Amino acid sequence: MRIDVLTLFPEMFTGFLSQSIIGKAIEKGAVQVNTVNFREYATNKHGTVDDYPYGGGGGMVLKPEPIFLAVEDLIAGQAVKPRIILMCPQGVPYTQRIAEQLAEEEHLIFICGHYEGYDERIRQHLVTDELSIGDYVLTGGELPAMVVMDSVIRLLPGVLGNEISAVTDSFSTGLLEHPHYTRPAEFRGWSVPDVLLSGHHGEIAKWRHRESLRRTWQRRPDLLQNRELSEQERAWLREWEEERGADSRQESDEA
Structure with missing residues (x-):
């Protein structure tokens, strides 16, 4: 699987991508993860990626141009459009079933926003999925993207040491997982x-x-x-x- 992450703060992913099961999955070649600072696709010399909302109001809104240009660069030459996922509190509640569906894909692109929100044209004409990890608001989409990536990558073949683990996890069977015990008795x-x-x-x-x-x-x-x-x-x-x-x-x- 290939995963591209559009973010203004790629450094936030350094520890996440280098440790534990995710780091080992990357080492094994089960997944390739690429972080892209979409500020590099800004259309002016100041690297501007946000602007004031039309009609007034608080906060800043992410401009469409850098996001569209970054995604178009990533998918250039591809015959099939990948799943392009917008992490957003307005999105569909994320579940294990969605994780299992995403794990079947070959290419995923995550868009991590900041500020007040996204220009609506990003939602309407670019993304394929809007996902929410809960009914609360965070400062950006980076942490939600990591949550989704973790839940998807661990389902990829060969990532977990014990393949049964993913099958018997809570929600995979429709039930919460049973209690576990280990030594001493x-x-x-x-x-x-x-x-x-x-x-x-x-x-x-x-x-x-x-x-x-x-x-x-x-x-x-x-x-x-x-x-x-x-x-x-x-x-x-x-x-x-x-x-x-x-x-x-x-x-x-x-x-």
Whole structure:
């Protein structure tokens, strides 16, 4: 995969691209990442990339010319237009499903803005996707771009040491991930569940599935609204709902 990042602050990506799994992915050749300071594509001698908004208002707006020229330079000679992603709080909420879709692409271009916003013509006539990592505002698109890049690059073949890891991550299966334990088997009186020490792979898989469902039911019940539940999953949910009701009645009696 090839990833190009348009940013006014390419230095922000130095540590991110050189460390941990992302750095190793680049070393292996699984992904090629190129940061581009789009100020280099400004059309005047002062390197101006922003201007006051028409109609007045606070803040500055990124001009269309540098962004368009930078992207056109990056895709020159390509037969197929790559996904051009604008990181923006107005964008589509980012999910694991979108990460999986982006991981299938050969070329991605991220546009990281600053200041008040983008000239609307960038949205209308250049980008293919607008993505948001949450309902809050940051000073620029660099950190959101890193979040998306990290989630995509780790899905590329050969990037993770254990290929099963990406498949069983939270959200990849539609459920939150089950609890994990490691040595020692007992710590300060807290023990690892016996089933995980049993060596019975079928029972372990069943326990993990059950605990994934339980954790999702407890923490993100919204994820279950559109899930097609099996008979076993419905039985577990009924069991937990009954337990919750019994606990609520007991608390009410004690009060």
